[in-house]
Amino acid sequence: MSALQFTQTDRTRRIGDVERAQILADPGFGRYYTDFMAHASWTRENGWGGSEVIPFGPLSLSPATAVLHYGQEIFEGLKAFRHADGSVWTFRPERNAERLQRSARRLALPELSVEDFLESLKAVVAADEPWVPEATSEESLYLRPFMFASEEFLGVRTSHAVDYYVIASPAGPYFPRGVQPLVVWITDEYARAGAGGTGAAKCGGNYASSLLGKDEAAEHGADEVLFLDSETHTSIDELSGMNVFAITRDGRLLTPSLTGSILEGVTRESILRLAEDRGLEVVEQKLVMSELLEQLGSGEITEMFACGTAAVINPIGEFRAHGGTWSVGDGGSGEITLSLRQELTDIQYGRIPDRHGWLTRL
Numbered sequence: 001m002s003a004l005q006f007t008q009t010d011r012t013r014r015i016g017d018v019e020r021a022q023i024l025a026d027p028g029f030g031r032y033y034t035d036f037m038a039h040a041s042w043t044r045e046n047g048w049g050g051s052e053v054i055p056f057g058p059l060s061l062s063p064a065t066a067v068l069h070y071g072q073e074i075f076e077g078l079k080a081f082r083h084a085d086g087s088v089w090t091f092r093p094e095r096n097a098e099r100l101q102r103s104a105r106r107l108a109l110p111e112l113s114v115e116d117f118l119e120s121l122k123a124v125v126a127a128d129e130p131w132v133p134e135a136t137s138e139e140s141l142y143l144r145p146f147m148f149a150s151e152e153f154l155g156v157r158t159s160h161a162v163d164y165y166v167i168a169s170p171a172g173p174y175f176p177r178g179v180q181p182l183v184v185w186i187t188d189e190y191a192r193a194g195a196g197g198t199g200a201a202k203c204g205g206n207y208a209s210s211l212l213g214k215d216e217a218a219e220h221g222a223d224e225v226l227f228l229d230s231e232t233h234t235s236i237d238e239l240s241g242m243n244v245f246a247i248t249r250d251g252r253l254l255t256p257s258l259t260g261s262i263l264e265g266v267t268r269e270s271i272l273r274l275a276e277d278r279g280l281e282v283v284e285q286k287l288v289m290s291e292l293l294e295q296l297g298s299g300e301i302t303e304m305f306a307c308g309t310a311a312v313i314n315p316i317g318e319f320r321a322h323g324g325t326w327s328v329g330d331g332g333s334g335e336i337t338l339s340l341r342q343e344l345t346d347i348q349y350g351r352i353p354d355r356h357g358w359l360t361r362l
């Protein structure tokens with residue numbers, strides 16, 4: 001039972017039916033926002049309260065708000081999927097709720113209960129139901145819960161006031177080219193996160209630290225950047241916002257083990273389970289980049305892909321670095337990669353049975 005009830009008093013829509021239909025015809029990713037958002041606030045004295053659903057719109061913040069200076073902020077990403085019967089579902093939201101709690105502990109923010117987190121998602125989707133794309137498309141309503149230090153204070157300490165919001169954005173493919181093999185740049189200059197740092201937390205700072213690497217990737221004609229571990233610069237961590245997998249010729253599925261500097265992706269965890277169900281040998285271990293490139297050259301690794309809530313599963317076709325270029329297989333989309341993607345999305349859109357009980361009705 002959730003303690004917070006997200007009440008809605010103003011039901012005035014920001015965007016009319018015609019404009020909404022135009023947006024839903026080609027939403028892209030992260031470009032458009034719905035009519036409403038959920039909000040709750042926390043103070044050290046009173047805990048969580050003030051939960052409401054309000055019109056989506058600008059926030060008014062003091063220039064001295066702590067988050068603007070010290071980056072005390074965390075977020076989540078999930079999707080709402082419409083099924084053929086019109087009902088709306090989300091995927092493993094309790095895993096996101098638990099990760100938000102872990103991120104909150106690391107960033108010294110207050111935890112939100114799993115029930116309150118679920119209630120906030122339900123409240124936004126109920127208010128924004130017309131924004132959930134039709135089941136005929138592979139589109140969804142991306143939900144972005146986030147929490148930040150909202151106290152007006154410039155001293156460096158944990159904030160005594162925090163705000164939590166859930167905004168929603170209709171989403172098509174994350175990459176502008178759609179589900180096409182990615183070109184990935186291996187940066188030898190930047191790291192995303194270090195030992196004892198915030199790499200396993202979903203906090204804005206990790207993404208900020210990835211941006212120069214992304215720019216470097218773009219300068220080399222690549223779609224994404226791959227970060228190696230910060231200590232030795234030899235083993236694979238992750239991309240700017242996605243986990244990485246490799247598939248071997250003899251049917252093993254490899255992914256970097258969770259070292260504390262890698263995000264514990266919900267999609268990552270789900271893929272490991274689906275792969276096990278298929279009888280693939282699942283290996284979570286340190287993946288040394290130079291060995292992996294050799295295995296690409298010898299054909300021992302046949303497929304690679306990136307995954308995350310936003311990107312789902314996206315094939316990797318090529319790596320680039322200062323030392324050369326390496327093709328993954330024939331550079332196209334791998335068969336197992338695409339079939340894992342199909343299975344995952346079939347579960348999410350209710351096209352096949354949800355055998356693991358991963359879906360929650362919103």
Ligand code: COI
Nearest residue numbers: 077078241308309310311
């Ligand atoms: C997600 O996959 O939901 C993320 O938060 C990552 C970001 C690249 C959009």
